Amino acid sequence: MNRADLERLLDRLVDATVLERVVISFASLLFAIVVGGVIVLLAGIPATCRDPAFVFAGREFCYDPIEMYLTLFEGAGAFGSLTNLGLTLQETSVLLFTGLSVAVAFRAGLFNIGTQGQMVLGALGSALTIVWVAPSLPENVVGTVVIVPLAVVVATVIGGLYGTLPGLMKAYADAHEVITTIMLNFVAMGIAFYLVRNHVGDTTTDSVQTTPIPDFARLPPTIDGTRFSILVLLFGLAAAIALYLLYERTVVGYDLRTSGLAPEAADYGGVNAKRNIVASMTLSGALGGIAGAMYVLMVHYRWETDMPPLGFDGIAVSILAGNNPLGVIPASLLFGALKGGSLQIDFALGVPPELVEVLRGLIILFVAMPEFFRMIGSYAGYGTDGGETDG
Numbered sequence: 001m002n003r004a005d006l007e008r009l010l011d012r013l014v015d016a017t018v019l020e021r022v023v024i025s026f027a028s029l030l031f032a033i034v035v036g037g038v039i040v041l042l043a044g045i046p047a048t049c050r051d052p053a054f055v056f057a058g059r060e061f062c063y064d065p066i067e068m069y070l071t072l073f074e075g076a077g078a079f080g081s082l083t084n085l086g087l088t089l090q091e092t093s094v095l096l097f098t099g100l101s102v103a104v105a106f107r108a109g110l111f112n113i114g115t116q117g118q119m120v121l122g123a124l125g126s127a128l129t130i131v132w133v134a135p136s137l138p139e140n141v142v143g144t145v146v147i148v149p150l151a152v153v154v155a156t157v158i159g160g161l162y163g164t165l166p167g168l169m170k171a172y173a174d175a176h177e178v179i180t181t182i183m184l185n186f187v188a189m190g191i192a193f194y195l196v197r198n199h200v201g202d203t204t205t206d207s208v209q210t211t212p213i214p215d216f217a218r219l220p221p222t223i224d225g226t227r228f229s230i231l232v233l234l235f236g237l238a239a240a241i242a243l244y245l246l247y248e249r250t251v252v253g254y255d256l257r258t259s260g261l262a263p264e265a266a267d268y269g270g271v272n273a274k275r276n277i278v279a280s281m282t283l284s285g286a287l288g289g290i291a292g293a294m295y296v297l298m299v300h301y302r303w304e305t306d307m308p309p310l311g312f313d314g315i316a317v318s319i320l321a322g323n324n325p326l327g328v329i330p331a332s333l334l335f336g337a338l339k340g341g342s343l344q345i346d347f348a349l350g351v352p353p354e355l356v357e358v359l360r361g362l363i364i365l366f367v368a369m370p371e372f373f374r375m376i377g378s379y380a381g382y383g384t385d386g387g388e389t390d391g
Helices: 003-014 018-043 065-075 082-107 115-136 141-173 177-200 230-249 251-261 263-268 273-300 310-320 328-349 353-379
Strands: 054-056 059-061
Touching (some): 003 353, 018 353, 082 115, 115 177, 141 177, 310 328
Antiparallel strands (some): 054 059
């Protein structure tokens, strides 16, 4: 393929309709499933097992790709298991906020790789707020109504302020936000580890963690056997819709988009590009902080050092969604299903977890790459309008 063919392909990809993009995503998913199945099949040849899945042409195959995919879907709750469905929705709910965090920055032409750090500090802030304030509140519905919103507000402020730092450095010092946000991830984790280990941690255990939050500060589970709370999911859906309306239906949203994508044109049009760059990164960080609060209130009920990399997963969620807040909803659901299903494969089939991660990574890669190239082509000016698209 020569350069002209590549440019025509990018033009076509950037101008693809919503229906065409959906078809491309499903085709990519099917292709990833086929490629992953072949890899699973071949990996089962050199593996040793007591009971091979099947024997063909004198060779023993330890892993059955069909059984593996059926187990993946079962683990995601596709076959009626409410517990598995709850685990999937639990992952989905937190990924909604990390995906939106990254999407907000991407929509402004910025790359926030620091959602993980903002999530870590937001989670710590919410956990400490509850631990310190809860003793002065009644352990009933009144206490819950007070403490839960307070914890979310604190996490939002902390995440927003931490997102403001790379925004200021980008706007006024021209420091690339990819570098600064990556570095600030390590700073955030270091600060949180130091504070919990030496000053605000649970002194009754050797683990680096905060004191567990009381029962009345925990979001009530919606599905038995899980910690999934529909309140978090509804909050995430409302946030996605609100952000979509902000960017597509308001002047403020238009200014936020153009300030990062074309700061010179924004300045020429009378828009304060630097202020809007800072605002975009602040909003992005605030959503990361909220994700941390949801993790504490719904999933772990404390802050610990082993917080999963949901902030980094948010990058792939946003790319898969085409940086569209509404697209983050199904993208988060897909990622949540893959996470829940991969756990079921590990437990039920005894397949090496590394192979499960390869399978999950292939699905993410093939589904996300068309949107990734579409995003790159859009920023590079491809498409019939020669500029920004709606994705």
